[in-house]
Amino acid sequence: MKFKDNIPIYLQIKDYIYQEIVTNRLAPGAKLPSVRDLALDLSVNTNTVQRALSELGDENVIEVQRGRGSFVVDDQKIVGNLKKKLIIGEIKVMYDNLTKLDLSKEEISYYLENYLEGRA
Amino acid sequence: MKFKDNIPIYLQIKDYIYQEIVTNRLAPGAKLPSVRDLALDLSVNTNTVQRALSELGDENVIEVQRGRGSFVVDDQKIVGNLKKKLIIGEIKVMYDNLTKLDLSKEEISYYLENYLEGRA
DNA sequence: TCTAGTGTTCTATCCAACTAATACACTAGT
DNA sequence: ACTAGTGTATTAGTTGGATAGAACACTAGA
Numbered sequence: 001m002k003f004k005d006n007i008p009i010y011l012q013i014k015d016y017i018y019q020e021i022v023t024n025r026l027a028p029g030a031k032l033p034s035v036r037d038l039a040l041d042l043s044v045n046t047n048t049v050q051r052a053l054s055e056l057g058d059e060n061v062i063e064v065q066r067g068r069g070s071f072v073v074d075d076q077k078i079v080g081n082l083k084k085k086l087i088i089g090e091i092k093v094m095y096d097n098l099t100k101l102d103l104s105k106e107e108i109s110y111y112l113e114n115y116l117e118g119r120a
Numbered sequence: 121m122k123f124k125d126n127i128p129i130y131l132q133i134k135d136y137i138y139q140e141i142v143t144n145r146l147a148p149g150a151k152l153p154s155v156r157d158l159a160l161d162l163s164v165n166t167n168t169v170q171r172a173l174s175e176l177g178d179e180n181v182i183e184v185q186r187g188r189g190s191f192v193v194d195d196q197k198i199v200g201n202l203k204k205k206l207i208i209g210e211i212k213v214m215y216d217n218l219t220k221l222d223l224s225k226e227e228i229s230y231y232l233e234n235y236l237e238g239r240a
Numbered sequence: 241t242c243t244a245g246t247g248t249t250c251t252a253t254c255c256a257a258c259t260a261a262t263a264c265a266c267t268a269g270t
Numbered sequence: 271a272c273t274a275g276t277g278t279a280t281t282a283g284t285t286g287g288a289t290a291g292a293a294c295a296c297t298a299g300a
Contacts, residue, residue, distance in 0.1 A: 005286095006128055008257060023222040034276060045259045050278075066277045067266035086221060091235045094214035101206060102143040105239055112232055115211045119225055128287060154246060165289045170248075186247045187296035 001042045009044055013052035016042075021061065021072055022083040029074035032062065121162045129164055133172035136162075141181065141192055142203040149194035152182065 001016065003009050020026040032038070035053060039046045057064040061082060064070045073079070098108050121136070123129050140146040152158070155173060159166045177184040181202060184190045193199070218228050 006131060008126055010257080011126065019220050023220075035278090036276085047260090047279095048258060051257090053277085064277070065267085067268080067275080069267095069276060083221065087218060087223070087231055088235065090214050090217045091231060094210050095235065095239070097210045098207060100139050100143075101203065103207070105236060109236055111207055111211060115208065115215065116225060116229055119215070130287080155248090156246085167249095167290090168288060171287090173247085184247070185297085187245080187298080189246060189297095 003044075010048050010051040010055075013038075013042065013044070013049060014056060017052065017056060018061070018082065018086060021079060022086060026072050028072050028076055028079055030072045032070040032072070034069060123164075130168050130171040130175075133158075133162060133164070133169060134176060137172065137176060138181070138202065138206060141199060142206060146192050148192050148196055148199055150192045152190040152192070154189060 003012050017026070017032070026032065032053070033041065035046050035049045038049045038053075042049065053062065053064055053070055056062045057070070060073060060078070062070050062072055095108065098111075103111070123132050137146070137152070146152065152173070153161065155166050155169045158169045158173075162169065173182065173184055173190055176182045177190070180193060180198070182190050182192055215228065218231075223231070
């Protein structure tokens with residue numbers, strides 16, 4: 001996995017795991033790879049993975065069990081809420097940043113339609 | 121000015137100046153505050169401002185003149201292109217991130233409409 | 241020519257993120 | 271009991287961003 005500069009790796013790992021969960025590649029209740037395996041896969045240090053998983057545990061997105069492993073929270077509703085939260089979060093950041101450029105709601109709407117058309 | 125953690129301050133200063141230019145609060149050809157004044161205004165170190173301005177200069181968004189000051193590039197077309205580039209950039213990041221959550225173009229469109237409605 | 245205002249450079253220090261290597265603590269199966 | 275696999279913690283070292291303070295280099299006007 002390739003990481004962007006200027007954004008802490010442990011945050012990018014969190015995002016990666018969010019994605020795996022929301023897309024159901026890591027289903028509710030599923031066991032995550034061990035911190036050591038993840039570190040190998042992502043070519044980062046164990047401590048960096050540890051930090052990411054630890055925060056995900058604090059957020060109740062995964063359940064971290066000493067000696068057993070880490071597991072996606074086994075609750076479809078929580079996962080659904082997470083997905084919605086991530087989606088709205090992305091849209092809000094975009095909207096707020098465009099607002100800072102003095103774009104009106106109508107202008108934002110216009111640019112969005114244009115962009116989506118280009119993806120047709 | 122308040123800065124976010126996890127994002128280098130000099131990058132946030134760049135974004136801030138982008139905004140000032142694109143919104144015409146800093147018109148083409150206008151003189152920017154000195155690095156020392158900017159550092160005071162933003163409550164950061166001179167060197168941090170220096171780094172931001174230096175990069176903006178490399179990008180030809182401003183013209184940095186030793187002994188005179190820094191000036192917004194005096195070319196309406198360049199400013200216009202900058203604005204478009206920033207807008208498309210914001211939208212692209214949002215779109216790509218939502219795609220990573222396995223959302224289809226139609227789903228993205230749906231969530232966007234919903235969000236914009238809520239801002240009516 | 242002097243001076244105030246500007247950008248530029250340098251040295252030193254601090255801190256968070258990251259790495260490396262190792263050890264510790266717990267769990268489950270044999 | 272032992273062992274393999276797991277999360278957790280510690281100590282040490284590197285790097286990039288940010289700070290502080292000072293000096294240098296250039297410009298324009300008095």
